[in-house]
Amino acid sequence: MAQDVKIKRALISVTDKTGVVEFAKALQEDYGVEVISTGGTARALVEGGVPVTPIEEFTGFPEMMDGRVKTLHPKVHGGLLARRDSEQHMAEAAEHDIKMIDLVCVNLYEFEKTVAKPDVTFADAIEHIDIGGPSMLRSAAKNNDSVTVVCDPADYEKVLEEMRVHDGSTTLATRRRLAAKVYTTTAAYDTAISLWLNDYLGGQDAAVEGGDAFEPPAEFSLHLTKVQDLRYGENPHQSAAVYQFGEDFAPFGASANPLVGATQIQGKPLSYNNLLDADAAWNAVREFDEPACVILKHQNPCGSAVASDVTKAYDRAFACDPKSAFGGIIAVNREVPYELVEHFADQNKQFVEVLIAPGYTQAALDRLAKRTNLRVLATGGAEGHAKLELRSVDGGMLVQCVDTVDEDPTEFTCPTIRKPTDKEMTDLLFAWRVVKTVKSNAILVAKNEAGIGMGPGQPNRVDSALMACERAEEACERMGISADNLVAASDAFFPFRDNVDVLAEHGVTAIIQPGGSVRDDESIKACDDHGIAMIFTGTRHFRH
Structure with missing residues (x-):
């Protein structure tokens, strides 16, 4: 040789x-x-x-x-x-x-x-x-x-x-x-x-049959390019790195404006946990077309709101839970103005790990530069979502279509005697967008298009409801607003009426949930007993 x-x-x-x-x-x-x-x-x-x-x-x-x-x-x-x-x-x-x-x-x-x-x-x-x-x-x-x-x-x-x-x-x-x-x-x-040919064929089949536009292929390989080594993983003893999808999988695994690929304008290198939380925050805030802010901590949106501009949206999101917002991730779906930076940095003196947005005004960047350790990410836009998401499990990989179902509120049903008011419906639709980004079992209590109470990831839904209601009451007291006429969203159906009873005891007057339980009649009767309006969407939004 x-x-x-x-x-x-x-x-x-x-x-x-x-x-x-x-x-x-x-x-x-x-x-x-x-x-x-x-x-x-x-x-x-x-x-x-x-x-x-x-x-x-x-x-x-x-x-x-x-x-x-x-x-x-x-x-x-x-x-x-x-x-x-x-x-x-x-x-x-x-x-x-x-x-x-x-x-x-x-x-x-x-x-x-x-x-x-x-x-x-x-x-x-x-x-x-x-x-x-x-x-x-x-x-x-x-x-x-x-x-x-x-x-x-x-x-x-x-x-x-x-x-x-x-x-x-x-x-x-x-x-x-x-x-x-x-x-x-x-x-x-x-x-x-x-991948392209399977996607094309899936699209053709969907056009004929009205089905899903993507059918995961029987086999595919992933081409990943290392972006950087990370200091460590979730804990200091775990080594880690971040990779970017190659051009072959990017049309399926990345949105038009993905987290991996965003420009880091300043700050310390992103950690493994920073990336996980920034991804969750970025996906959550892009649920909204109107100006929105999500403040996220440990994979859950502890503050969320929409408003006429992103500074007002931030103020309302921060007010939802200032304690949990400390050390969190801020994500907004519009360009960041100077005023927003002034509000979180000077007025609230909020410690922030990562700020992610489509872009920043020069005045905002000048003010952000004073926080040298703050990681500032610019994505260039806020459009779209990935088609597929992947999770590793021992011995393999789980692949699923991203939860981006196009829901038409006009097709939602209301099985209760009382129907939601226009204001309640506005809050219900807001809560429905946010609750899909909360770890299940998920309950979100909202008022005035702000997520004021969150109950994430409890082994049973009643505990999630209690947690959400208690946080909502604290938020109302802190914000100086009445703790009544609240709405609640549940990411999955209520298996028993006890969930409704708990929400009713804490001032909830309207509920949105998928429906589909064999005991839906019990939940409907509980709502009628309490004078609560309830909406069935027909779609579950678990996020494990």
Whole structure:
């Protein structure tokens, strides 16, 4: 097995032409490498002053079928796959006039960018599935004992530097490292195609059957790129890192304005727990179209409100539970003005771990700069949600569609004698958006479109209701408002009437919940006994 292999002949065919002329020129001028090339790459190299051998001259066979067939030829793959240490291989190559290819430089058709276009057609997407490129990469990578394969422009200079040190040769260690990179690249590429095609077919089926627009495929691979190492995980003894989805999975696992990918304007590095909480806060605040603020602590929205602007929304969210807001995450769905920073930093003197928003005014950034440790994230927008979410479990991965069901309040039902007033309905719809972001069993008590009482994650729903009501009463006393005409939202149905009885005792006059319990009649009767209006939505929103 040769350790160092001199490069005498290279085949170059790239979509991303960044640096390729300079790379090919160095190969040809510095080391006398013969350069074979195809189509647009060949034209770019010739225009850059690099002599090339056209692929059709090398194979003796023309490009055909709109370029679909040009490198799928024995003279190409024989030149890549032949074992240099095999007398039989070399004899067969000589018999069929197959010349050895020592370096392949290929990057692939930009399939992911093509299918990301909103107006892409099925036919255009199909034409951007590269066949010859992955085939050459895989052949070269398999024969890494003898062939150097480059699929990333970032490696051009590294290869040239090694050739300078090793008299025009590359080392086995480098060839194997580059081969591994190829298989990572082709795996991600095939995954992107698989996910897109399954999504497309799911969309077609949904258009016919009215079903869900995405059916998780039987198999897929994840391509993840490390963004940074974290100081530690949930606890100091746990190592951790944050990764970003590759382009193959990003259309499914990331929104248009995701947390991972946001610009960190200032502050200490984000911790594992910061990222978990920031993600929950960011997803929660994007439930609203109107200006909204969510203050989140340990995965639960301890303060939430909407208002005519985000500063007013913050003031109302902070008033929900100032004690829990200390050390929390603030998320807003509009640009942050100076006034909002002044309110949390100067008036409330609130310690904040992370502030996340679409953007910031310059005056806000100037004031934030005085809090050097505060992590400030700008996402660039607040649109959309991911399609899929993933959770690891021992031995595998859970994959589900994100809870973004499009609910029409006009289709909600009211089974009780009393119907909600317009004001109660406004508060109920607000509470319904927030409760889906509270850990189940979840109860949220609201008033004036603010989440003033939260009961998260208790083993039984009655305890969650009691907790929410007690916090709501404390909030009303603190805010100087009456603790009556409250509304409550439950993320799942009431299994018994005791939930209604508890809420009624604490001033709740309207309830919103999915319905669907075998004991719904008990809950309806309890509401009628107490004069409470109750709305059934038909959709459960557990968040474990």
